[in-house]
Amino acid sequence: xxxxxxxxxxxxxxxxxxxxxxxxxxxxxxxxxxxxxxxxxxxxxxxxxxxxxxxxxxxxxxxxxxxxxxxxxxxxxxxxxxxxxxxxxxxxxxxxxxxxxxxxxxxxxxxxxxxxxxxxxxxxxxxxxxxxxxxxxxxxxxxxxxxxxxxxxxxxxxxxxxxxxxxxxxxxxxxxxxxxxxxxxxxxxxxxxxxxxxxxxxxxxxxxxxxxxxxxxxxxxxxxxxxxxxxxxxxxxxxxxxxxxxxxxx
DNA sequence: ACCTATGTTGATAC
DNA sequence: GGTATCAACATAGG
Numbered sequence: 001x002x003x004x005x006x007x008x009x010x011x012x013x014x015x016x017x018x019x020x021x022x023x024x025x026x027x028x029x030x031x032x033x034x035x036x037x038x039x040x041x042x043x044x045x046x047x048x049x050x051x052x053x054x055x056x057x058x059x060x061x062x063x064x065x066x067x068x069x070x071x072x073x074x075x076x077x078x079x080x081x082x083x084x085x086x087x088x089x090x091x092x093x094x095x096x097x098x099x100x101x102x103x104x105x106x107x108x109x110x111x112x113x114x115x116x117x118x119x120x121x122x123x124x125x126x127x128x129x130x131x132x133x134x135x136x137x138x139x140x141x142x143x144x145x146x147x148x149x150x151x152x153x154x155x156x157x158x159x160x161x162x163x164x165x166x167x168x169x170x171x172x173x174x175x176x177x178x179x180x181x182x183x184x185x186x187x188x189x190x191x192x193x194x195x196x197x198x199x200x201x202x203x204x205x206x207x208x209x210x211x212x213x214x215x216x217x218x219x220x221x222x223x224x225x226x227x228x229x230x231x232x233x234x235x236x237x238x239x240x241x242x243x244x245x246x247x248x249x250x
Numbered sequence: 251a252c253c254t255a256t257g258t259t260g261a262t263a264c
Numbered sequence: 265g266g267t268a269t270c271a272a273c274a275t276a277g278g
Contacts, residue, residue: 059258
């Protein structure tokens with residue numbers, strides 16, 4: 001699930017219901033999800049503090065804490081979700097959790113364990129948020145290199161937040177082939193790509209996730225272009241399964 | 251049983 | 265430096 005739109009919803013959930021509550025306990029026993037911290041380390045740093053702010057760049061979230069405490073970083077990985085004030089999963093899928101003094105709870109529920117909880121997260125290698133990059137920034141960063149366009153927009157150091165599904169949806173909306181060489185796009189094409197990306201993000205945040213996109217339901221065997229009805233093409237591009245319309249995406 | 255697939259990221263090799 | 269590949273994790277399905 002989690003690409004930029006899902007992460008934004010998780011951030012908003014925490015902003016609305018997770019701030020200002022005093023932390024009474026921390027479940028940080030999963031030393032893979034909490035690496036490189038040892039069990040108990042995150043707990044020791046956060047006990048008695050409260051989350052003050054809920055921030056996001058791309059798919060990365062972080063929260064400042066009071067009393068000059070460390071920031072807490074959360075990443076949803078490939079299958080993570082944030083839950084607030086829900087009972088713990090009986091099956092051990094809650095890989096990290098804060099229990100508040102009032103009895104409530106904030107949990108990172110993640111079967112796959114590819115999510116992350118970490119103190120003082122390193123955000124230095126992230127590009128600008130995919131929804132916030134200015135036109136000049138976007139032209140400059142996306143419109144270079146010899147990698148296929150899809151790989152370029154999914155590179156988190158170029159632009160933060162675009163995942164596999166959002167990439168396919170965006171390229172479809174923009175009418176651009178995922179196979180185009182990033183550096184070969186015109187300024188007009190780059191501007192159009194930026195517009196398509198911002199619209200796809202806006203729609204997905206409103207709709208509840210990137211799955212609510214127009215192309216996404218057609219990304220399956222025999223799927224057809226929602227625009228012209230031709231059979232979608234499938235291939236591996238940038239290491240990820242990619243679907244696109246061979247007619248409309250040039 | 252065995253192979254493939256799946257929203258991510260990181261290390262590694264060319 | 266940029267790009268490509270594989271591995272990390274767990275589960276589902278053909």
